Amino acid sequence: MDRFLDISQLSVAFPKAPIPVLREIDLQIARGEYVSVIGHSGCGKSTLLNVIAGLLPATAGGVVLEGREIEGPGPDRAVVFQNHSLLPWLTCYENVRLAADQTLSKTMSRAERHAWVLENLALVRMTHAKDKRPSEISGGMKQRIGIARALSMKPKVLLLDEPFGALDALTRAHLQDQVMEIHASHGTTVVMITHDVDEAVLLSDRIVMLTNGPNARIGEILEVDLPRPRDRLALAADPRFVAARTAVLEFLHARHANPALAAA
Amino acid sequence: MTMLARKPAVTAPAALSAPASFAALPRASRLRPILAQVIPPLLVVLALVALWEFATSGPGATLPPPSKVWADARDLITDPFFDNGGLDKGLFWHLLASLQRVALGFALAALAGILVGLLIGTSDFAMRGLDPIFQVLRTVPPLAWLPLSLAAFREAQPSAIFVIFITSIWPIIINTAVGVRNVPQDYRNVAAVIRLRGPAFFWKIVLPAAAPYIFTGLKIGIGLSWLAIIAAEMLIGGVGIGFFIWDAWNSSNLSDLIVALTYVGLVGFALDRIVALAGRFATRGTSAS
Numbered sequence: 397m398d399r400f401l402d403i404s405q406l407s408v409a410f411p412k413a414p415i416p417v418l419r420e421i422d423l424q425i426a427r428g429e430y431v432s433v434i435g436h437s438g439c440g441k442s443t444l445l446n447v448i449a450g451l452l453p454a455t456a457g458g459v460v461l462e463g464r465e466i467e468g469p470g471p472d473r474a475v476v477f478q479n480h481s482l483l484p485w486l487t488c489y490e491n492v493r494l495a496a497d498q499t500l501s502k503t504m505s506r507a508e509r510h511a512w513v514l515e516n517l518a519l520v521r522m523t524h525a526k527d528k529r530p531s532e533i534s535g536g537m538k539q540r541i542g543i544a545r546a547l548s549m550k551p552k553v554l555l556l557d558e559p560f561g562a563l564d565a566l567t568r569a570h571l572q573d574q575v576m577e578i579h580a581s582h583g584t585t586v587v588m589i590t591h592d593v594d595e596a597v598l599l600s601d602r603i604v605m606l607t608n609g610p611n612a613r614i615g616e617i618l619e620v621d622l623p624r625p626r627d628r629l630a631l632a633a634d635p636r637f638v639a640a641r642t643a644v645l646e647f648l649h650a651r652h653a654n655p656a657l658a659a660a
Numbered sequence: 661m662t663m664l665a666r667k668p669a670v671t672a673p674a675a676l677s678a679p680a681s682f683a684a685l686p687r688a689s690r691l692r693p694i695l696a697q698v699i700p701p702l703l704v705v706l707a708l709v710a711l712w713e714f715a716t717s718g719p720g721a722t723l724p725p726p727s728k729v730w731a732d733a734r735d736l737i738t739d740p741f742f743d744n745g746g747l748d749k750g751l752f753w754h755l756l757a758s759l760q761r762v763a764l765g766f767a768l769a770a771l772a773g774i775l776v777g778l779l780i781g782t783s784d785f786a787m788r789g790l791d792p793i794f795q796v797l798r799t800v801p802p803l804a805w806l807p808l809s810l811a812a813f814r815e816a817q818p819s820a821i822f823v824i825f826i827t828s829i830w831p832i833i834i835n836t837a838v839g840v841r842n843v844p845q846d847y848r849n850v851a852a853v854i855r856l857r858g859p860a861f862f863w864k865i866v867l868p869a870a871a872p873y874i875f876t877g878l879k880i881g882i883g884l885s886w887l888a889i890i891a892a893e894m895l896i897g898g899v900g901i902g903f904f905i906w907d908a909w910n911s912s913n914l915s916d917l918i919v920a921l922t923y924v925g926l927v928g929f930a931l932d933r934i935v936a937l938a939g940r941f942a943t944r945g946t947s948a949s
Contacts, residue, residue, distance in 0.1 A: 469852040481846040484946045485868045498854040
């Protein structure tokens with residue numbers, strides 16, 4: 397198997413905490429693959445993403461991207477943050493431009509970077525709002541700018557941290573379709589954290605299910621064997637989709653029910 | 661039900677005479693919010709002036725009623741620009757002298773305050789070393805600094821400016837430091853992913869993120885400066901609105917005193933608004949004014 401992104405024997409513990417958050421995570425991700433990580437709140441799925449991003453250090457084990465061990469954050473692993481994290485004093489264009497200037501100034505001229513930023517804004521269909529500030533646009537639009545910013549870094553891996561969690565169902569569906577299009581046209585490798593079962597099944601090639609934390613491990617990995625492009629309407633009644641969905645639901649609610657909810 | 665029935669009846673005439681009234685309609689609707697802003701304070705001011713007139717018209721009143729203020733100080737109110745030499749000048753000149761002192765003292769405080777604030781915001785050593793000293797010094801009342809500065813500078817003008825400086829610098833330092841320390845982790849993460857470090861990180865992330873805090877400090881600072889200068893000028897004398905007030909009291913000219921107080925209030929309000937506007941402009945609307 398192609399080990400484009402290789403997570404091996406990864407454990408993460410926070411200082412002062414006796415039990416590690418994540419224990420001995422082993423996961424190989426191929427180039428162009430779309431992998432979702434799902435689990436109950438507090439199971440450490442965001443921690444896993446932050447370690448891949450380099451924002452948190454691994455306690456043991458490590459992450460290797462294209463044969464090089466990652467040390468610290470970098471634009472080759474662009475993150476789309478859950479709360480968009482756009483800089484409020486910059487316009488949408490400037491937010492994307494800052495990332496492009498910072499990461500591509502050696503390989504692209506000013507004019508090329510300008511065109512590249514506009515191209516990425518067009519890709520997420522936000523050209524019309526390029527001169528607006530984050531406070532002037534909706535949550536879904538902010539997240540699209542966040543995606544444009546991440547793509548403008550020309551990342552090897554796109555890391556999505558519950559990117560649609562805070563959005564309403566209709567906006568979320570719309571953005572999921574856009575992400576599917578981008579994944580299909582760019583062939584980007586994606587690691588997505590989510591707690592939405594439908595979203596995971598619809599978008600992913602594989603779904604990584606984490607057991608409850610602390611001491612969370614990979615409980616099961618489900619291959620989603622559905623042909624692309626995928627259409628949410630056609631899939632809704634597809635037995636393979638339903639089977640995958642049931643498998644994830646069963647893992648989350650029968651075998652690894654949320655301990656906090658079970659106690660209540 | 662009655663509401664529902666009435667609504668079309670009200671809008672119908674406007675819709676019928678559409679071509680004629682269409683141009684007038686937006687104008688009236690633009691004027692209405694302005695009137696809604698202006699009329700309540702105007703009415704309240706009129707009511708207060710009436711109350712003041714009523715309360716001070718009796719024979720035993722110690723303060724002049726507004727009608728007497730107007731009669732006594734009419735020249736002062738209508739012509740702020742006269743200059744008869746010495747201290748006999750219009751209020752404009754007194755205010756200008758005070759504002760010049762504030763401008764100089766406040767500009768120095770802003771510059772030094774922001775620099776020191778950035779230092780103690782970024783360096784833990786500077787924070788631990790300086791913060792306790794600042795916490796003690798900032799509680800010293802403005803006028804308590806005046807004798808010391810007179811002793812040091814041996815002149816009224818620089819002493820007054822120093823009092824402004826030392827009064828307004830503390831909120832600027834403290835707010836700047838808080839702003840630098842409170843750069844959200846989200847922005848730090850973004851900067852880390854795009855590898856924004858060192859001076860670029862400071863200029864593109866820290867400073868803009870701290871700007872709303874810095875302007876809060878400046879706004880508090882300018883208000884304190886204006887408080888301090890009035891008090892300091894009462895003691896040091898010369899041209900200036902503070903000494904004008906003290907002088908009016910000494911010559912029992914209560915009407916002049918009341919006019920001067922009104923001007924002090926209006927100028928203080930204007931200074932506050934100016935700094936708030938500058939803040940909104942500089943932070944591109946991200947600072948609440």
